[in-house]
Amino acid sequence: MNIEIKNLKKKFNDHYVLKDISLTIENNKSTIILGQSGCGKSVLIKTIYQLFNFDSGEIIYNKKPNVNIDNFSMLFQYGALFDSLKISENIAFTDFINNKKNFRKRVMSLMNDVGLDKSIFNRYPSELSGGMKKRAALARALYKNPKVIFLDEPTTGLDPINSDKINDLILKVITKRKITAVSITHDIKSAIKTGDNYFFIDDGIVEDKGECRNILKTKNKKFKSFITGARY
Numbered sequence: 001m002n003i004e005i006k007n008l009k010k011k012f013n014d015h016y017v018l019k020d021i022s023l024t025i026e027n028n029k030s031t032i033i034l035g036q037s038g039c040g041k042s043v044l045i046k047t048i049y050q051l052f053n054f055d056s057g058e059i060i061y062n063k064k065p066n067v068n069i070d071n072f073s074m075l076f077q078y079g080a081l082f083d084s085l086k087i088s089e090n091i092a093f094t095d096f097i098n099n100k101k102n103f104r105k106r107v108m109s110l111m112n113d114v115g116l117d118k119s120i121f122n123r124y125p126s127e128l129s130g131g132m133k134k135r136a137a138l139a140r141a142l143y144k145n146p147k148v149i150f151l152d153e154p155t156t157g158l159d160p161i162n163s164d165k166i167n168d169l170i171l172k173v174i175t176k177r178k179i180t181a182v183s184i185t186h187d188i189k190s191a192i193k194t195g196d197n198y199f200f201i202d203d204g205i206v207e208d209k210g211e212c213r214n215i216l217k218t219k220n221k222k223f224k225s226f227i228t229g230a231r232y
């Protein structure tokens with residue numbers, strides 16, 4: 001799905017978080033959103049997902065102003081598995097809450113795709129490592145066959161080796177399933193590895209954009225400082 005955002009503005013209590021955002025999310029590409037903590041990255045993707053309304057501007061989905069959000073899935077910033085539900089029930093959550101019981105085969109197949117052993121089908125989240133929880137959250141996001149997946153810091157809290165594994169996995173599943181991906185990350189290495197295009201948000205606007213493979217060649221001073229971790 002192609003998503004075009006034009007002059008998007010969004011405020012909370014008279015404070016504009018998104019001041020003027022224009023960007024395009026290209027069909028079947030991996031788009032990366034970068035920016036300092038608190039700059040509005042999560043708000044931006046939740047607005048695109050239609051979890052928030054906005055104050056002005058346009059979001060156009062495949063040339064239309066409306067979209068069925070069944071096309072979308074989100075891996076939330078803090079994973080958010082339900083502690084009281086088994087892994088299988090978490091993955092099949094939409095069917096589970098609607099009392100549809102017939103999800104075993106689909107869950108097994110997804111668990112296999114994300115590298116989870118079938119022995120954890122009936123386990124609870126507290127029995128899993130951080131990396132396994134991320135895999136389960138990814139399986140849940142894939143359960144409804146989304147056209148677009150939003151990934152809000154999918155590797156937060158993982159060590160570099162497990163972050164690499166999760167990045168590889170994400171890249172594999174979105175390529176294989178031809179899913180349009182929109183990811184937020186703080187990690188430049190992940191962005192270069194998993195992204196096609198990037199947008200760097202600062203002070204409510206798109207301060208820099210380009211192809212992820214050229215991130216380290218940016219001429220934008222603010223983005224350069226962000227990359228090197230310096231203050232500006």
Ligand SMILES: Nc1ncnc2c1ncn2[C@@H]1O[C@H](COP(=O)(O)OP(=O)(O)OP(=O)(O)O)[C@@H](O)[C@H]1O
Pocket residue numbers: 012017035036037038039040041042043044077
């Ligand atoms: N539901 C809300 N009500 C009021 N203010 C909100 C709400 N959600 C977010 N904000 C504000 O919007 C701003 C941007 O928040 P957001 O969560 O998008 O930041 P972020 O860029 O994702 O940061 P981080 O990298 O730390 O996750 C913050 O100042 C936050 O307090």
Ligand SMILES: [Mg+2]
Pocket residue numbers: 041042043077152
């Ligand atoms: Mg966030």
